[in-house]
Amino acid sequence: MIYLDYSATTPVDDRVLDTFVNVNKNYIGNPNSLHKLGVNSKNLIDASTKQIANILGINEKEIIYTSGSTEANNTAIKGICLKYQNRGKHIITTNFEHSSIYGPISYLETLGFEVDFVKTNEFGLVDLDDLKRLLRDDTILVSITAVNSEIGIIEPIEEIGKILKDYPKCFFHSDLTQIIGKKKINLENVDLASFSAHKFYGLKGIGVLIKKEKININPLLHGGKSTTIYRSGTPAVALIASLAKALRLIYEDIDNNYNYVLSLSNYLKVELSKIDKVFINSNDKCLPHIINLSVIGVKPETLLHALENEEIYISTQTACSTNTSSSRAVYSLTNDHALATTSIRVSLSHLTTLEEVNTFIEKIKICIEKLRLKNENNND
Amino acid sequence: MKIIMINAMWCGGCLVMHKVWKQIEEEYPSIEIIKYDYDMDEEEVQKYNVGNLLPVAIFYKDNKEVARLIGEKKKEEILKVINEWK
Numbered sequence: 074m075i076y077l078d079y080s081a082t083t084p085v086d087d088r089v090l091d092t093f094v095n096v097n098k099n100y101i102g103n104p105n106s107l108h109k110l111g112v113n114s115k116n117l118i119d120a121s122t123k124q125i126a127n128i129l130g131i132n133e134k135e136i137i138y139t140s141g142s143t144e145a146n147n148t149a150i151k152g153i154c155l156k157y158q159n160r161g162k163h164i165i166t167t168n169f170e171h172s173s174i175y176g177p178i179s180y181l182e183t184l185g186f187e188v189d190f191v192k193t194n195e196f197g198l199v200d201l202d203d204l205k206r207l208l209r210d211d212t213i214l215v216s217i218t219a220v221n222s223e224i225g226i227i228e229p230i231e232e233i234g235k236i237l238k239d240y241p242k243c244f245f246h247s248d249l250t251q252i253i254g255k256k257k258i259n260l261e262n263v264d265l266a267s268f269s270a271h272k273f274y275g276l277k278g279i280g281v282l283i284k285k286e287k288i289n290i291n292p293l294l295h296g297g298k299s300t301t302i303y304r305s306g307t308p309a310v311a312l313i314a315s316l317a318k319a320l321r322l323i324y325e326d327i328d329n330n331y332n333y334v335l336s337l338s339n340y341l342k343v344e345l346s347k348i349d350k351v352f353i354n355s356n357d358k359c360l361p362h363i364i365n366l367s368v369i370g371v372k373p374e375t376l377l378h379a380l381e382n383e384e385i386y387i388s389t390q391t392a393c394s395t396n397t398s399s400s401r402a403v404y405s406l407t408n409d410h411a412l413a414t415t416s417i418r419v420s421l422s423h424l425t426t427l428e429e430v431n432t433f434i435e436k437i438k439i440c441i442e443k444l445r446l447k448n449e450n451n452n453d
Numbered sequence: 454m455k456i457i458m459i460n461a462m463w464c465g466g467c468l469v470m471h472k473v474w475k476q477i478e479e480e481y482p483s484i485e486i487i488k489y490d491y492d493m494d495e496e497e498v499q500k501y502n503v504g505n506l507l508p509v510a511i512f513y514k515d516n517k518e519v520a521r522l523i524g525e526k527k528k529e530e531i532l533k534v535i536n537e538w539k
Binding site: 168170172173175176178179180182187188189190399401 | 460462463464465466467468469471472505506524525
């Protein structure tokens, strides 16, 4: 089996799973209970939170645990806009966001919020001049992903954050889901940020919303204090401890892992681009872990299943499409319908071997050839 | 003229188009625009044979479908259809 869908989710690290199991067995108390079993659980959460904060260079009071990035994005966007709506109802975002960004923004639009999309350049990077042009007195939120999940475009989050410092009424949210654990990031100028443990070899069902101390949000879930007042519910002690473990483990070798994936990615891009009518949509400014490519004349879903038959797992992307027919992100980047309707995503990890990559290259060539031949025969 | 609009909350292309459609609604108050959510109004949406791409705008004149715009469109493209059939 060759797994090349690490941007969808990652396999859990055994050591993370061990932490989860051990904590579930040994920390049975509700962290909100006053007895010593509860205090033990609370202390473990506090230690985990401190560890996460230290790794990311933030304050531990800024961490809100959620069920994952979707909840973190919803909490950030709805929470900040509803809290500060008396200041304004204008939101700015990009064409490269995840559906869990568009969802809450669409919801807010039904409540009278207005949305603008900032222009991006030929690399998919936010046009900072256009951002400045769009910013208004009533702009309350700018939400821009750190890394686009389909193509891997790395947005200039630090520069955007610096620009927004001149707009004290406007908050800056960034979806970090695809960057945490892959590349270090400076969060100094970000007000709100979301990520999920299962993207860096942690468990599904736990994520974080980072919320800078100075700001308030309306919670999505009401019901009393948990680890914070911003997200009620009994704290998931074992999931929180496992997230801290996953983050610590992935940060131990983050730079070396990045460089390894970069070399693997460069090699794979060169080899894939040698295939007839295959175009690499991810450019040099993208995160090397994500390679988006278009295979002209082959339906993405058909190619996905052909590779699946070879026990190779990749993905297609479906933003704005009710199935896998078209990628809005690829169209936004390339303005090319043929590329948008034939794109697939291959996502790499430091766990990916050169042997796996070579087998993938060999198999995808065969699959493409077979499928094109089949299409030709069907057309005859 | 009547327009059936099919959007989804998760769809960025739909979100982009909201501003344009809001302007059109204001500029053409006589046009009846009925909006359905692709996921929430499944029963209604099924009637319109919607394909793979959202948003979808279906234009009716005298209860007969006369045009269909699929995906993100410029305001001018929408106005062209409206002015042709209104």
